[in-house]
Amino acid sequence: MTTTTPAAFARTVRGSGPGLLLAHGAGGGIEANYGPVMEALAARHTVVGVDYPGTGATPKAQGPLEIDGLVDQLVAAADSEGLDTFAVSGYSLGGPVAIRLAARHPERVSSLVLSATFAHADTRTSLAASIWQQLFEAGRHTLLAQYLNLMALSEPLLNSLTPAEIHAAAEQLAPALPAGTGDQVDLVRRVDVRSDLAGIAVPALVVVTTADPLISPTLQRELAAALPTAEVAELPTGHLPFAERPQEWAELIGDFLARNRAR
Template identity: 30%
Template sequence: MRVNDIDIAYDDEGDGVPVLLVHGHPFNRSMWRPQVERLRDRHRVVAPDLRGYGESTVVPGKTPLGVFADDLIGLLDRLGLDRVVLCGLSMGGQIAMELHRSHPARVRALVLADTFPEADTAAGRDLRNDLAARVLREGMGPYADEVLDKMISPANVVALPAVAEHVLGMMRGTSPEGAAAGWRGRAERPDYLDSLSRVAVPALVVVGEEDEYTPVAVAERMHAAIPGSTLAVIPGAGHLPNLERPAEFTDAVERFLATL
């Protein structure tokens, strides 16, 4: 679908309360397949590829989180969806926080999974910009191989070979230009703790118990910041609990949706 002068690929399945699933970096909408297949029985589930990722248009340069959020608002407008349950993981969670900050009236409820609410440090900004330059030089393969056992737990790389292959395939298949633009934009993100303290809709914070990138302590900090929020820690999972422990992750989301 044409939105903001780019083409956005997306899945739109089921009927009922709409749920918008926002993928992480450097992935695509296929990371949500286990959730789409379960939630679509009771909900309308929309899972897009963000600009620069999957089958959506690649725009080189820098993509701030606000641009991703505006793309999602444009997609919701085209689909005739006013308010949605907004669910984002990792970078997708930061995009969800940005969308909530800039368009709070469009969010019926919020699910933030394995994500980080603060702005980058100077060292963090340098790292993201260095990674952007690196994948433009080398392609995505070396980076993907290097971080696989941080994206999912080392134990799950061994125990869940099909999941490991899927995660590796998404990373290797991402456009280096799209990934670099995403990294550069994230490096400049604001701190979201203040806007999270003003969340006035139901909210669920989810985290994999073994997540190295956004540990349980980070999720607890977000949970404490968001009034009335719920926290779910998924055992036996790293940074991608929706793929490593899909039943447990989706159970937590379904229990939350049942309270709306």
């Protein structure tokens, strides 16, 4: 079920049980980033996610995105669904969103799952995001889709495909790029939640995507090292665990959340 109301982000709600909020990545969406694992997550949780401006049925923003605005909309969605407390799963850009949410609402967050993510963009990530944004805003969407295949897929998966298959995949992806991609990738370059990490006290799982060309494993491990409660799980995938290793990713998330409910 997906709904939208004026001044609110389009919302996806699935399942029943303890609350689980989802924060998606830049240029993605709840369905794009969590669709392949949604059934597994919703089997044991009331799953609530929102699409950022310019994704799905959420209108494009009129100005730059701010992380606190994304947090406010995610909390508002939880309120509308009657969730007083909840775990939060953040993927890629959704990681900083989840971290800021936990910092601002510590009494409501039961645990965090942070996958393929970062607390700030280092020089390499900022450069990759800059190229991504420029290609999108220049309308070179097929070339951007090829670039995203290069920057998101693990080397083994990329090399298992022929150049013709990569080109075909890019042709298919290009028209599906969300209208808000440029705004969301701009936030990737600006966001910095490092000062929030030390104060987070809830259990946290950092899923490091060890073959990730976009968000380096080094940057992911830096986040984990600065988060006092973090445990680390490594997943041998590129930046798209939902595409390359969906079952293993779902099991990591589900098992962690189940362990923390049992404590």
